[in-house]
Amino acid sequence: MKLSTCLPNKMCQAYTDASIIKVPLSKNTYVAAIGVFFGVNDPKNLSEKYEESSMKSDIVEIHAVMRAIQAAPNNGFTLKIFTDSQAPVKASEKDTPKSYFPKATADLKKAIKNRIGPVDIIKIKGHSGEPGNVAADKLARDCAREQLK
Numbered sequence: 441m442k443l444s445t446c447l448p449n450k451m452c453q454a455y456t457d458a459s460i461i462k463v464p465l466s467k468n469t470y471v472a473a474i475g476v477f478f479g480v481n482d483p484k485n486l487s488e489k490y491e492e493s494s495m496k497s498d499i500v501e502i503h504a505v506m507r508a509i510q511a512a513p514n515n516g517f518t519l520k521i522f523t524d525s526q527a528p529v530k531a532s533e534k535d536t537p538k539s540y541f542p543k544a545t546a547d548l549k550k551a552i553k554n555r556i557g558p559v560d561i562i563k564i565k566g567h568s569g570e571p572g573n574v575a576a577d578k579l580a581r582d583c584a585r586e587q588l589k
Contacts, residue, residue, distance in 0.1 A: 450557075453520040454478050454508040455572035456528075458490070458500035459580035463588065470495045471587040474504035475579025476511060477572055484511045487579040489587060494544075498527035502544040504580070505532075505561055509551040516557040524566025524573055532561050 455477045463469040472490035479485075486507055490500050505521050505528035512519045523529070530536060531545040532552060552559050564570055566577075 450517050451520065452478070452512050452517040453522065453572075454484075454512060455522045455570075455576040456501070456504035456508050457524060457566075457573065457576040457580045458497060458504050459577070459584040460495055460497055460500060461584045461588065471584050472500050473580045473583035473587070474500060474507055475576040475581070475583065476504060476508045477575040477579060478511075480575075485575075485579065486511055487583040489583060496541075498525065499541050499544045501525035502528045502531050502541060502548050504528075504576075506544075506548045506551045509548075509555055509559060512555075514556050518558050518560070519555070520560045520562060522562050522564045522570075522572060524564055524577075526563055529561050529563050532559070 457475045458472065460470050460472040463471060472495050474488050474490055476486040490503060501523060505523055508521050528548065531541060531548050536545055564573060566573060
């Protein structure tokens with residue numbers, strides 16, 4: 441795996457994932473986190489607690505993709521984001537229904553619009569051994585588990 445996936449040919453790629461864990465011995469309490477992986481030891485890698493009120497996995501996945509857009513170089517690079525969730529792909533489409541996670545969808549579309557350079561959000565199969573997806577999953581899962589301590 442490369443040290444960084446932002447390449448000299450003006451292309452950058454990231455992998456995103458989310459993790460939601462039920463708090464033990466609680467009725468309806470969950471913790472959530474996102475992971476964004478750009479490359480081994482890349483300073484842009486993110487592992488963040490998700491603190492919004494909704495703990496729906498689709499919304500947390502959309503947020504992870506939005507954070508990847510915000511963390512990537514904003515200087516004309518083509519940004520390819522690989523996610524194991526269909527939700528960010530659907531939320532980024534031009535004809536997304538207004539009822540489809542309205543705030544998360546609007547926030548994602550705004551992040552795409554504010555970026556200089558194209559953004560491609562690509563659905564990949566989760567838990568298939570893809571190294572970037574495994575790394576993003578680990579970043580998210582470890583951050584969520586840390587919240588349980």
